[in-house]
Amino acid sequence: MIKIDAPLAADDDAYLKKLCGQQPWPPHHVLWQMAYANYRSHKGNPWQVAPTNFIPDVSAEQTDLYKSRSSSPWIVRIRHMQLQSCPMCGSSVTGSVDHYLPKEDFPEFSVMAANLVPACSHCNSGVKGRTFRGATPNERFLHPYFDTLAGKPLWLTRIIPPYQAAQFEPTPIPGLSAKNSELVQFHLRHVLGPQFHRNAANLWATYPQHLRDEVEGTGPVSSPRARKEIARSLRRSISTSGENSWSASFFRGLLEDEDARKYLASAARPLKATPLPP
Ligand SMILES: [Zn+2]
Known part of the structure; x- marks a missing residue:
């Protein structure tokens, strides 16, 4: 968008x-x-x-x-x-x-x-x-040439537990007018197919390793530290792919969801110290 x-x-x-x-x-x-x-x-x-x-x-x-x-x-x-x-x-x-x-x-x-x-x-x-x-006048697609709405953040991805087999729900961001929310909801429901869900599942599965790599040290990753890194990932997604890209929506959803962040932080397991060879 x-x-x-x-x-x-x-x-x-x-x-x-x-x-x-x-x-x-x-x-x-x-x-x-x-x-x-x-x-x-x-x-x-x-x-x-x-x-x-x-x-x-x-x-x-x-x-x-x-x-x-x-x-x-x-x-x-x-x-x-x-x-x-x-x-x-x-x-x-x-x-x-x-x-x-x-x-x-x-x-x-x-x-x-x-x-x-x-x-x-x-x-x-x-x-x-x-x-x-769709069924009502607010149900139509956003037009890339004529809808100025698409210049602002419009949606996020909700992570639905259980986290070991999470599901992903694209949702209009809170705070949109009822009319715009209906428009965005219709758009999301009809443009996002199985590829979107596979992409979200892949980001979810690989993010703990990303946290492990980005966070200094071998100890557990704290939830506040994970939040900081997710905010950084969101900024990077917005600048490289745009406000309403799949990845920006994913990280925006994570920033709103403390339980999901805690789960990811705990999944970024501490590294075992490897003894140096003699
Ligand atoms: Zn497309």
Whole structure:
């Protein structure tokens, strides 16, 4: 979850104009341009933007436009945008493109730059599938180009005991408005798949060793010392991967959870003094 500058409206309009100079698109230009303007004025919000009916029906041809243009330089640029983490889910992987409004339901936006967001392969391989909204108007995805919310910390990972076989629950941070909390909750529920849980389990399993390595001495690691190190790990995650990356969410969750910290500190076992060879 990252806020990125939106593509220029003028560029999208110019591309559409060029496209509509070719058959079979000229008769659809005006309606199509109105759909683009509507998307931008409602920031892609699927509760305010409805699919446009073109007559005759050209939805299949519009959907196919993306396939035939997916290696265009400007789409490749979106795919390979230099980012700290995936703008949709926060994983450390990037290199893919996702349609904010799915092209199967909104074929008119299949090649609209404002609807093409850089994402990771997990996001693009279909955790969210064709879901684009939930049951209430606050249930939709955060839009990396239009939701300024993503510039602030939005979520943390709760660690659910028993700690020997911990489970991980992505949760909106306390203090968000009810509306934003619902939005973030919906987003998390639909973008985070099994890969997120495996990554959290790996961080959880390896962190005691990290504590052991970072804390000077061979004695037990105290809970306050573990807290200090976790705060350092959080700062490092934010600076390298962003406020809403998987790792920042994990360490933010740990900072809120004294029991989990105590468990990790106790799991960082004291080292046995190894006698020097004679
Ligand atoms: Zn992703």
